[in-house]
Amino acid sequence: MSHERATDRGLTTQPDSGPIDGKVRTHRLRLLAIGTAAGAALAVGGILAVTSAMGDDPRPQADGKTSTSPGGDKSSVPQGQEFTPATARAVALLPADSTAEGIETGFEHSALGAASAAVSYWEDFDLRDEAIAREQWTEVTSKDSPETIDRGVSGLVGAPTWGDVPNEGSAVVKAILQRSLNDSGDVVVVWMVCDRLAAGGEGASLEDETTHLILKWEDEDWKVTEEAQYATRAGGPRAYHPDSKLAFSEGWRRVARG
Known part of the structure; x- marks a missing residue:
């Protein structure tokens, strides 16, 4: 200056000298x-x-390329709105600190810890042995929501928005969206999109099944709950699609694998 x-x-102040x-x-x-x-x-x-450096840039880190839009020039589009779940950085989930009754437990007391717990629970619930499933649901269910155990064993918790869930097989969660349901952030709903794989390669598998779990921080871990005061606030998010800018804006993120 x-x-x-x-x-x-x-x-x-200088005179013009020619x-x-x-x-x-x-x-x-x-x-x-x-x-x-x-x-x-x-x-x-x-x-x-x-x-x-603060991690607010959702762009992929593999190279410096940016995705293009069918609309052509994106110079007028605010930063961030051009991203989709497919082009944004995938979420790397946290590991559990312990296991109990054949299911991982002991997840971090954070928003990412809640999301990690939801994905781990959903992928690890046993769908073939009712006795094992009951032990698992009992381990990760809130003491304030005991009815969730029976509903979980019968396949009613987090019922998908369409289709029938195979009685056997395992789930692979592909994308998540989470929201806090109270001011403290200790009650979180985690929406998940997953593929339900048929056991042993037999029967039909389901793809892009949408489900959710409500998790409550209790006894130093995340517990599943269906308490009415939270269930009525869980809502349903915009449908997920990996190439949708609206889905990204809603909060959907891919789950990192490997």
């Missing part, structure tokens, strides 16, 4: 404009670097 004021003052001085003044003004533009570019670059 001091250089700019000095230059301006020089231009307004055509050569006029060219010098024009050259100085051009240098000033270039310097100002370069400073602005560096400032913007610094802001973007900080944003990326």
Whole structure:
């Protein structure tokens, strides 16, 4: 700024000594404009670097390419709105600290810990042995929602929005969306999109099944609950599609595998 004021003052106080001085003044003004533009570019670059370092940039990290839209030029689209679940960074889930009754337990007390617990529970629930399933549901169910155990064993908890769930097989969760259901963040609904694989390669598998679990932080772990005060607030999100910008805006994220 001091250089700019000095230059301006020089231009307004120095007498015009001829055509050569006029060219010098024009050259100085051009240098000033270039310097100002370069400073602005560096400032913007610094802001973007900080944003990326904080993990707010959802773009894939494999390369510097950006996805293109059928609409062509996206220069007028606000940053972030062009991303989809397929092009954004997938969510890496957290590991459990322990296991009990054949199911992982001991997940971190955080939003990501809740999402990790929901995915792990849903993929590990036994669908073939009712006795094992009951032990698992008993282990991860809130003491304030005992009826959830029977409903879980019978396949009624988190009932998908369409289709019949195979009696056998395992689930593979592909995408999640989570929302807090209270002010403290200790009750969370985790919506999941998964494929239900038929056991032993026999029978039909289901793809893109939508289901959900409500988790409550209780006894130092995330427990499944169906308490009415939370179930009525769980709602249903916008449908998931990996290539949908609206699904990304809603909060759907792919689950990282491997």
